[in-house]
Amino acid sequence: MASTKSESYFVFMNYDPEYERLRADRTKKGTNELDLYLSRKHNELLASTLEAGSYKKTLSLVIVDGFSVDITEDQANVLRSAKGVRVVEKNQELA
Template sequence: MGTQNSELYFVFMNYDPEYQRLRADRTKQGADELDLYLSKKHDELLASTLEPGSYRKTLSLVIVDGFAAEITEDQANVLRSAKGVRVVEKNQELP
């Protein structure tokens, strides 16, 4: 089974036409809209998939439509099967 220790994982999302549309808008307003869209999208995914208070999202990644969250291995496995998720990878420390 998994571990109950929270570690940092990166979650990358599948192709999203709305993300692509917003990312193409290079204006300040477009960048702000993209930030808000992704933050809300990522927060909603976590809230609908994991138990409230059991995780901590640390950031949304605008350039790749992904986010980082402190979660357990079990939670990472749950996210791997969530709709719209492409890849979930544990952060690897470089030597």
């Protein structure tokens, strides 16, 4: 039975030389380019892997090549096998 409850997951990507190159540029222009690059990269991954409208990306993480997304457990399993994805972990609330 498929899970239909969306929860927050973190998705971390494999090593990407373009990310590393852009991250090394500490200028304002470099920071903007990195933000745009990661947002586009993460959005394209989600669009090519999951059904449109079935997920909600909440943020891209610039300090690491990753993002947060609201998805079901089944969708998390699909992302785990997507090209370029290193790890998908459910966001755990700390008590």
